[in-house]
Amino acid sequence: MADVLAASKPVDWRALDPENTLYMDLAAGRVVIELAPTFAPLHVANVKALAREKYYDGLAIVRVQDNYVVQWADPEAEKPELARKIQHAQRNLPAEFERPLDPKLPFTPLPDRDVYADEVGFSDGFPVARDPRSGRMWLVHRYGMVGAGRDNAPDSGGGTELYAVIGHAPRQLDRNVTLLGRVVQGIELLSALPRGAGAMGFYEKAEQRIPIKSIRVAADVPEPERTQLEVLRTDTETFKQLIESRRNRRDCGTGIPTSIRTDGKIGEPTYGSFKAGE
Amino acid sequence: MADVLAASKPVDWRALDPENTLYMDLAAGRVVIELAPTFAPLHVANVKALAREKYYDGLAIVRVQDNYVVQWADPEAEKPELARKIQHAQRNLPAEFERPLDPKLPFTPLPDRDVYADEVGFSDGFPVARDPRSGRMWLVHRYGMVGAGRDNAPDSGGGTELYAVIGHAPRQLDRNVTLLGRVVQGIELLSALPRGAGAMGFYEKAEQRIPIKSIRVAADVPEPERTQLEVLRTDTETFKQLIESRRNRRDCGTGIPTSIRTDGKIGEPTYGSFKAGE
Numbered sequence: 315m316a317d318v319l320a321a322s323k324p325v326d327w328r329a330l331d332p333e334n335t336l337y338m339d340l341a342a343g344r345v346v347i348e349l350a351p352t353f354a355p356l357h358v359a360n361v362k363a364l365a366r367e368k369y370y371d372g373l374a375i376v377r378v379q380d381n382y383v384v385q386w387a388d389p390e391a392e393k394p395e396l397a398r399k400i401q402h403a404q405r406n407l408p409a410e411f412e413r414p415l416d417p418k419l420p421f422t423p424l425p426d427r428d429v430y431a432d433e434v435g436f437s438d439g440f441p442v443a444r445d446p447r448s449g450r451m452w453l454v455h456r457y458g459m460v461g462a463g464r465d466n467a468p469d470s471g472g473g474t475e476l477y478a479v480i481g482h483a484p485r486q487l488d489r490n491v492t493l494l495g496r497v498v499q500g501i502e503l504l505s506a507l508p509r510g511a512g513a514m515g516f517y518e519k520a521e522q523r524i525p526i527k528s529i530r531v532a533a534d535v536p537e538p539e540r541t542q543l544e545v546l547r548t549d550t551e552t553f554k555q556l557i558e559s560r561r562n563r564r565d566c567g568t569g570i571p572t573s574i575r576t577d578g579k580i581g582e583p584t585y586g587s588f589k590a591g592e
Numbered sequence: 593m594a595d596v597l598a599a600s601k602p603v604d605w606r607a608l609d610p611e612n613t614l615y616m617d618l619a620a621g622r623v624v625i626e627l628a629p630t631f632a633p634l635h636v637a638n639v640k641a642l643a644r645e646k647y648y649d650g651l652a653i654v655r656v657q658d659n660y661v662v663q664w665a666d667p668e669a670e671k672p673e674l675a676r677k678i679q680h681a682q683r684n685l686p687a688e689f690e691r692p693l694d695p696k697l698p699f700t701p702l703p704d705r706d707v708y709a710d711e712v713g714f715s716d717g718f719p720v721a722r723d724p725r726s727g728r729m730w731l732v733h734r735y736g737m738v739g740a741g742r743d744n745a746p747d748s749g750g751g752t753e754l755y756a757v758i759g760h761a762p763r764q765l766d767r768n769v770t771l772l773g774r775v776v777q778g779i780e781l782l783s784a785l786p787r788g789a790g791a792m793g794f795y796e797k798a799e800q801r802i803p804i805k806s807i808r809v810a811a812d813v814p815e816p817e818r819t820q821l822e823v824l825r826t827d828t829e830t831f832k833q834l835i836e837s838r839r840n841r842r843d844c845g846t847g848i849p850t851s852i853r854t855d856g857k858i859g860e861p862t863y864g865s866f867k868a869g870e
Contacts, residue, residue, distance in 0.1 A: 378784075380779065380780045380783055380784075381735050381779075381783065426707055427705070427707050428707065429704055429705050429706070429707065456760070457659050457759065457760050480659075481735065481759070481760070482734075482735050482759070482760045482761055483760055486838075501658065501659075502658045502787040505658055505659065505783075505787075506656075506658075506784055506785065506786055506787055507784065508784055509780040509783075509784055560764075
């Protein structure tokens with residue numbers, strides 16, 4: 315895999331779109347999230363609206379469940395008199411669990427079987443499943459994916475509570491929760507947090523929560539303060555070679571990485587991918 | 593799942609065998625590891641011999657790679673003059689990647705397909721794959737599994753370096769590395785450690801390493817200092833119900849847990865399982 319990346323050309327990489335990139339700034343550093351408007355247009359628009367009205371600033375990471383998720387939200391969400399008010403965004407949205415299969419959208423399939431879907435692969439960097447029989451496609455839960463927490467009702471989410479996967483891909487959540495993005499840098503700022511001792515990994519004491527300094531749309535951040543990085547394109551011959559290099563490998567590694575590079579320098583891969591083809 | 597566990601009877605649980613249980617004591621607490629002599633008899637015997645000659649005491653966790661493994665070893669292993677000496681145990685052993693399929697060994701299959709093996713299921717608590725055509729069976733890499741690090745030669749491991757899986761099940765390692773046990777308690781003491789910034793997650797500075805106070809065979813630890821816990825049997829009707837409750841569930845959770853209980857009290861499930869049936 316290192317050889318494939320070393321042989322990659324500038325055209326194999328792409329910059330993130332600042333309008334669809336979030337920066338979650340914590341005291342420990344920045345988590346960079348790429349949003350997926352193609353799959354969750356309503357949720358992405360709402361999360362950006364929430365970020366732009368500074369809804370998340372001063373909220374906190376409230377839940378870290380081992381081998382599962384990190385979740386951030388308003389700790390006082392259940393108390394009407396204390397809960398953070400929403401100004402222009404929406405609290406709840408219709409579910410965006412899946413969307414019509416559009417054959418014009420880029421799709422680089424994985425060659426191996428999957429136990430959750432007829433076809434799995436990558437579309438514009440995102441892990442995607444497709445079912446030609448039902449004519450549907452959807453984002454899948456893998457390491458680093460970001461989704462909108464919800465209650466039992468499918469339309470009870472909207473982006474005020476978000477989670478990132480920090481464990482084995484919880485594919486049982488596919489099409490049960492709206493995924494809207496993926497962490498492309500800084501996942502270790504989430505995955506190495508102390509686990510919550512309460513039920514489902516919630517922190518039991520307020521002082522254990524990790525404050526969120528701010529969540530910003532990258533386009534709103536002055537250019538010098540933006541994180542400069544490129545991500546590997548997934549619609550290239552290079553990426554196909556990368557899949558094959560991971561599919562039949564003998565060394566140790568972390569799965570197909572979301573390869574990123576800064577200033578043209580290829581970083582350590584930060585996280586793994588589908589179970590098939592690792 | 594909670595209902596299945598709440599309805600379980602004492603006979604659904606079993607105590608760990610102190611002769612096949614390791615305690616890794618860190619400043620932060622104890623990691624309890626159940627050994628698998630049925631699948632790796634030479635490695636288990638050697639790791640116990642190493643523990644009994646106090647080989648591991650004062651060594652350290654040297655590597656924490658995000659979404660992959662935590663590894664502990666002699667930090668000076670590459671320097672002959674400084675490396676910890678072995679007294680009676682072995683440094684290297686023949687590989688124990690797989691073993692003959694013995695139909696008399698307990699096996700509770702998962703009903704769903706797997707992309708890495710013909711059959712997957714549980715045997716005495718351990719995640720196991722079987723291939724009836726080749727007549728082989730083996731332990732599989734899932735969250736919390738413990739294996740023996742090795743160099744390129746298959747017989748270059750032996751247990752002086754051990755790793756635990758802290759990420760998405762790296763099934764590509766199945767039959768490539770000798771697995772010898774599983775963490776049944778304390779995985780969060782490993783999974784929430786700071787990630788190493790060096791290549792493959794190795795800590796770059798000596799002071800970043802996490803010292804190992806001791807690794808002991810539970811049978812050698814005075815009774816009052818032992819960790820009292822029971823694990824859920826995997827050869828019962830209760831466990832089959834548990835699989836089904838995870839297989840067709842609508843709530844959120846972490847996969848089939850290695851359920852443990854202390855003093856008859858069922859603890860929070862600590863980690864997930866196979867991708868199929870989650």
